[in-house]
Amino acid sequence: MSLSTQSLSPNLPPDTQREMLRRMLTIRRFEERASDDYRAGKIYGVVHCYIGEEAVAVGVCSALDRGDRIISTHRGHGHCIAKGADLNRMMAELYGRQTGYCKGKGGSMHIADFGIGMLGANGIVAGGIAIVTGAGLAAQMEGKGGVAVSFFGDGASNAGPFHECLNIAATWKLPMLYVCENNMYAAQTPAAATHALSDVAARAAGYGIPGVVVDGNDIFAVYQAANRAVDRARSGDGPTLIECKTYRWRAHTERRGQPDLRDPAEVEMWKSRDPIAQLEHQLREQGYLDDTELQAVERDIMGAIEAAVTFAEASPFPSPEQATDDVFAA
Amino acid sequence: MSLSTQSLSPNLPPDTQREMLRRMLTIRRFEERASDDYRAGKIYGVVHCYIGEEAVAVGVCSALDRGDRIISTHRGHGHCIAKGADLNRMMAELYGRQTGYCKGKGGSMHIADFGIGMLGANGIVAGGIAIVTGAGLAAQMEGKGGVAVSFFGDGASNAGPFHECLNIAATWKLPMLYVCENNMYAAQTPAAATHALSDVAARAAGYGIPGVVVDGNDIFAVYQAANRAVDRARSGDGPTLIECKTYRWRAHTERRGQPDLRDPAEVEMWKSRDPIAQLEHQLREQGYLDDTELQAVERDIMGAIEAAVTFAEASPFPSPEQATDDVFAA
Amino acid sequence: MRELTYNEAAVEAVAEEMRRDPKIFYMSTDPIGPLLREFGAERVRATPITEAALTGMAIGAAGSGFRPIVDWRQVTFCFVAMDQIVNQAAKIHYMFGGQVSFPILYRAAVGGGGQVAAQHSQSPYSMFMNVAGLRMFLPSTPHDIKGLMKTAIRDNNPVISFESSRLMTRKGPVPDEDYTIPLGQADIKREGSDVTVVALAWLVHEALAAAEELAQEGILVEVVDPRTLVPLDAQTIRTSVQKTGRLVIADEAGPTAGFSAEIAAVVTEDGATFAQLKAPVKRVCALQVPIPYSPVLENHVFPDRQRIITGIREVLHGRRSTAAA
């Protein structure tokens, strides 16, 4: 297991770095809006926000090609946006509309876009790990250099499929990244109470694969680790386990009355390590970003989100009878 | 991970060492008889023989007290006998009789004797690991210094429950031994084809617990590793993973026509490393055993097995209606 | 009598039993606050998200003299533990010849209506009914859940407590004194002579509302709540149908090979009951589809009082049944 420490911006074109910022900001603004609309009763069921963890999804997905495949968790918006999902169809799905990614059948916990290699959010903890490992196997069999990425939480890392899949991927040298988003909690339960060791990455040793711990709030650290792992995967050397230490800012879900037993000081400490503010700061330092540009980006994003809401609201609900469509494929 | 190499007999009284030999020999002779009787149609279903691996069960169980609990696999006779099960009731169970351990309901794959802390053979690969981990939790809550032992194969070590339980046991410091019987095959599939690393014990590092590789054909090596792990468990320091490298001499099951794709030279090599012959040799070298004594032991064992068969044959089959008993406890 | 919610009644049952018997302990990925505060982290354990391990550990602990409770929380999370449920918990007493008992309570919330989509809206109790060796119940009131849960905790077998998500915050009278309700005893929630509605959980209340509405037309509906799924009180159901001659089964689950099918079979395979049956049986169930997210879709999938009324009218007119919905 090796430890990547905080890195300065790598050799990335300024445009790429600004695009990273834009994606992270899009995730944040999208979810701020989604949670408002959830509380307003326009979005149903349950919504899990990714806010605070944006550097993980964007850092990893920035190292991927469009043809590469990822899978997400119950906390899926960030991965969708990072992989390039359409905000309109995302918002329409949250609004339960026919034009949503899942025609209103999935909601927040099940947004998928196979067209861009986003194999879906998944409501079962660790439920996606095997699925995306199958996508990794497919990539290997296709022989076109594709890779597949499993995002999962610290909570999921204790579940059986994590172990089963790491072993298979290591044994078959599948082109996989296993990206643990260690936000230190599984719902209310602190990781320290459920993990024998504080580093999930330590488990990589048991399968003879690299296990890397990175600062998940430092997008360049995440990006560099992902990039190395992607190179390794594309070269046929097999999977890498990347553990991103990060934190969720909001409660486990947006449900009203949802308890949040975490120490407010801890939450504040992590907010002071905002991955977006950090990147913004770095971009400014390098002269890649100024107030005007930032405002333009913010305006763009807010416009896109407004447009997504408008699209969603203008879209029809499915007709009741469509409930019986899509049980089986033709 | 530390490697225990072949050890000479530790500070064990000669009687204890002879008892180890007796137990190993009992397992072997019992199974030789069981497989004969299986082929003769007196034993039904499926029988998996432990022959060649006797030093593991006996070495580990020699480090346990009667109140300690173990769980077994589909290959269960060895663990039963090592923990002190009654041969009569074992044989009667194989014969499908009312006097068997399970009243004829279980057969070879399900012999259990909770009275001596033998929590059962189990037909599902890795199916017993969680159960016995619960016994370890019970032992911890009882606070009387009891330990619990999970026996499982190299095949089982890839399954989810192995990982889930190791993590829980390590986190809760449960008084557990996880004993992997690495006989290099899961049915026809070589471990090399299904394990990223050759040592299962390497996985212990991921949970911050000791992982020990021992020569599973050297009963003293097994015993010493088990003893250390039992001490650790009883002191409240938590679990140990012990991997015993060993080999099964016979086909995966006794079923006629059962393929055995292993290299005959490999089988012969391992037969030359017979754990029983090795212990016999060591006992002779130390002057703890001579031909007369060995013949007496053999006679004893054969007598006990003959008696068990007689007992089984004299026992009635269950009545058909007993099929509906024992679905629920009173 | 004081009123408690369904959920409070369940937690009270657990707490009372835990006070009574120190061998009881509780495992869950997210512990219930009041239980944790009263009994501490040793007896109310926050666990990793490893339902398979917890389900199996309960078996081992039960076989070692404890009386574990495992809270799967949503039933959907127990599918990762299905091997431990089907192959171990259900069979271990039997396959070991009854040599030791395994007192375990498993808890699982079931049902839909929360717009949480297919994975989180399930009512799969029928799958468990099909497995020999498991007892299970699904109550409709705070009173029933408390009494049944206490019985289940004292039972020496694995018992599954299925609990209706839709009813969690619904209030009802719960006696102050200690009481239990035996497993296997149906409850006639309303008497009537024209048609029997066998309903579960939330649909008991929908059936009662349907009965109330139809009473205004002079149609007398008997509402039977089986409460326990295994063992099933077939006799009470059969007796009711012998009286009314007509049967509607209302279930929030889909029909196929489900509870509703079992009730249909239990009634139509019994000569005395079959002899009295005046119309085809009618299943009023969820559509046989995964549960969709969008409220307009979700509402279409689930049965409700209106569909029960339609079903009742159908069997009253002896009309030919169409789909299972």
Add this chain to the structure above:
Amino acid sequence: MRELTYNEAAVEAVAEEMRRDPKIFYMSTDPIGPLLREFGAERVRATPITEAALTGMAIGAAGSGFRPIVDWRQVTFCFVAMDQIVNQAAKIHYMFGGQVSFPILYRAAVGGGGQVAAQHSQSPYSMFMNVAGLRMFLPSTPHDIKGLMKTAIRDNNPVISFESSRLMTRKGPVPDEDYTIPLGQADIKREGSDVTVVALAWLVHEALAAAEELAQEGILVEVVDPRTLVPLDAQTIRTSVQKTGRLVIADEAGPTAGFSAEIAAVVTEDGATFAQLKAPVKRVCALQVPIPYSPVLENHVFPDRQRIITGIREVLHGRRSTAAA
């Protein structure tokens, strides 16, 4: 016509389809020799004993353009994969709004009679029937298994091939030419006018033997083999019962909330069929117990031709039904 065993016919179906379509690959903890030799270790993969992972990996590979086959071998081993079956494979097409299809074949041997005790003697297909989103079949002959399996492999959904352990080595005619059998089409294995026996797998043969025996008394038994469990050919079953007026259901599984209950419901909820029903339906099933090891116990648990005959006589005399056994 040449004869193949049930097992040979199944393997031939797989091999023919694998020759036809390079996107098909096969995963199993112990590969089938002939397949491995013909297609090599890349397409016929020996895997770790991790049915959960394999079941899920098939989903991901299918969603990425492949057509995986996962051989669970004994159905009992798939319970460790139940989350991937129930929560993922069954729902993923639906909950993602049908945006991509998941062509997967899962294979599972079911049934008892081998004295391998509770864990290894299971017939839990009814549990899977209860899950919306899965197709599944359970054939009784080499001809049927080959035709159905080829259809299933070409289907763009997860399909479970349940295969009878008792029939593996049983021979039957199999055409040389390529053919398929559609899912959802029952087969009348013997025509008769006095009583309908709906039977599955091995019990089709027992039912035919029973029919043969009763024919000597002039009792004409119609034996209907549904073959596919989902989608169920309810129409063929209902038409048969409309003709005979009497129904016996023979299933190697226990009755509770099972296939047999579903058939009872499908028949008795249909007005036209119910109108013709002259006697209570009769389930001839395994006893609702885990399967015991000892042959004398095991034989007592399973239904056979004698119990089918007893069941037929019972419905012929309209006698009152007792237990499900």
